[in-house]
Amino acid sequence: MKTALDLHSCEQARQSRDPRFDGRFFVAVKTTGIYCRNVCKVKLPLAKNIDFYTSAAAAQAQGFRPCLRCRPESTPGSFAWQGTGTSVSRAVRLWYQNPAQTVSQLCARLGLGERHLHR
DSSP, rough: OSSSOOHHHHHHHHHHHHHGGGGBBBBEEETTTTTETTTTOOOOOOOGEEEEEEHHHHHHTTTTTTTTTTTTOOOOHHHHOOOHHHHHHHHHHHHHTTTTHHHHHHHHHHHHHHHHOOO
């Protein structure tokens, strides 16, 4: 453990994917070099292969890269943090407001890549 976090509480929140702890700590997986939010829907790694960090920046400073599924580097409450469904809803709403805009322009406004929006 790399921080002053309570190991037992973090482990319980990780295993249960407790949303009350979302953004309060981050889980870094030593075997993959990726860090996630505790609510990430990926298969849970073994406890021996993880470290806990109080911030995304702390995990990145140790060489871990953010998970592409749960987007732990995003600001809590942002559209990226809330997930794909929110991004798609917002994209549709923006397109209805201005149907003349290109996919590239829409992606720039949303902060997404074109590939992500097409999926």
